[in-house]
Amino acid sequence: MVGQESLSLRRLKEFQPLGRLSDDQLVLLANRAERRLHGRGQRVIERGVRDGMDFFLVSGQVELESGDGRKFRIDAGSDQAVNPIARLQPRMYTVTAVKPSEFLVIRQDMLTQLLRSAPVHQVEMQSGEVSGEPESEEHQLLMEFYAELRTNQLALPSVPDVARKVRRLVDREDTAAEQVASAVAADPALAAKLVRACNSALYRGFSDVRNVREAVIRLGMRTTRQLVTVFCMREIFRSNRPALQKEMDRLWKHSREVAALCWVLADSVTSLDPEEALLAGLLHDIGVVPVLVQAEHHEKLFSNQANLDHAIEELRGDMGAAVLENWAFPSRFLDAVRHAEDWAWDSPESSPQLADVVIVAQLHAMIGANRSADLPLFEQVPSYRKLGELKLNASRSLQLLTEARARVDEVHRLLSIH
Template sequence: MAGQDSLPLRRLKVFQPLNRLTDDQLVLLASRAERRSLGPGQRVVERGVRDGLEFFLVSGQVELEAVDGRKSVIDAESDKALHPIARLQPRMYDVTAVKPCEFLVVEQDILNQMLRSAPVAQVEMDSGEGTGGEESEEHHLLMEFYSELRSNQLKLPSVPDVAWKVRRLVDREESTAEQVANAVSADPAIAAKLVRACNSPLYRGFSDVRNVREAVVRLGMRTTRQLVTVFSMREVFKTRQAPLQREMEKLWRHSREVAALCWVLADHATRLNPEEALLAGLLHDIGVVPVLVQAEHHSNLFANEANLQHAIGELRADVGTAVLESWSFPPTFINAVRFAEEWQHECPESEPQLTDVVIVAQLHAMIGSSQNADLPSFDQVPAYRRLGEMELNASRSLQLLTEARARVEEVQQLLSIR
């Protein structure tokens, strides 16, 4: 089957990261790849298997089933099909064909080797200083770094234990507030934060709550689940090297600011749950965390700040998507990570989505910063047109956030609870 009826180059270039390869490399890749056809009901990959292959969905539709039973569908015409299917190894999902499917199957080793030898210009490493396409040592190192990430030789951060247990409990209809409170109480630091949050201006009732169970009852199961995840995320933003930890702290501050803006925007301009928006904002750059952790092993390369920022820009969406997939987060959160910095992205759903809120919050967070030079004007961003019935525009959104500044600060204080 290998090499028969090779796909045209324009079709290959649709896939990421194949779009980084030259035409000659793509021709060679196609000759060494396999075209594989499967019918409805046939298994594509099995959970737990490490096969060293990348499956690109050329046509058809597949269903992914996680270990906890959650299912999602990927259609060949969707944005999700731009990347390899269930790319983490060992496989995190059972993947089954729903409709007749065709795949391009590539060995990871072959693809990684080609990516390492891709010319500098293909991966936008030319800094404009006359490299002339020469392959620098930095370029080889960066390609090696990408290869490690794509081959899953890095350790993705895991969901903190308390957050995982609470999410599983709340997802079960029969779970009680007592059971959820017991799970939260297993982590005294998170339990204390939840009680303090419940007594904060955002959630305070006529009287203060005195214990975790009362906090869960007042907040409700869904809000409790989101806040426990929010509070536990602080531990994920850690690395061992001081220079990289400074980057991690900067990332945490930015994520916290975007999260606070998401809470306010969701509360004022959509019917979305503000705590879900808060969490989506906090997680929108989660893909940067593994990049910074992995950068510990490439200190020579990332002594150059430009190289580090380039790697972050190239990988944040892809790695972030992989992290949330491995954490079994729902598609709404995964899309918010994938499209957080794609200003022209337009969600297909009629109602505002978490992605819209994160995009708008990001733009507001970047206004007035050193990052605002290349930002589009508000009226060019589809997410603005979708935020509820407020017909949000530049002046009205700035007015909204100015009026809600006190609320933004309250949310920031919530995220700063120790």
């Protein structure tokens, strides 16, 4: 069925990347797009197909199911519905309507063509001049990213095989510790890291563990899963080009600092799993990695730090969500990636979420790095107010982290295990 009532320009701009288009372009797009209605239980998208279409959820609720049986739901109007549903092609998910749902369906090639001629956000260059040329190097790169991201042509980093295998094993209810230990032991270097981590000050028991099986039993399955992924992440931040590796090292250093603060904040003022918060902090800038890799092929962009920084700012959330979507991570991690530097973000949940912890950790990390000039006051940040079990204020917050410095340093050592 096809919907009849037209969508307002304001509603269209709530979707990404439609918000980059001009009003005239949106009118043209709305006239050429298709509106589809699906009843409860109807299949919307089949996994594995490459249909060249973007599905934007206008109303209702859908369920996405991956090839390994993982399921999650998306409601219209939520953060997860801002981008096209199951956007990567070929489709990685089967999508089914849980409630009667309406979609705006747009041909990807048409949207790409519109984006290439979309207005350019003005960017101040290092020279002090303002760039607004539609054919600028930066604009071309941004449009290329959007086009390749939607058609799954962009080389996204892949999660290491052992981390993927361990995550899948732990997600199964019938998996034994011996099976997880066997999967970890297949990578001797990783196995050694896990044993050393288990014997560190953060996890040490009455005696040291001697092998991977004992480490898995002491840590527990969930903690083992998170730590295995954490230890594998360092390899993602690698490049063969020295100048690019310098950027990767800077990114890893910042991610490691945020991750350590996430661990302490989650453990001190929330009921969230500290290891899960650690991983969310480590992954919050994962979307920058493919931007840096792609920027290497655009000499003008890479040589101009202002241009590169703007490209990163524009794309980090979208790219990060695409990477974690590709890795089949839960939606709470995708929220943390999308909103890591969105100080005004306010989750509909009353209790703290992973994204809240990452946002607050980011604030502290930036203050610690003397980057507080453009930051809001703590009390103005909704995520900060949610970490309120200890009635935090600015002075209490900094005092808490000062007192916990030894634990932050211990997490740093954990992330530096070779």
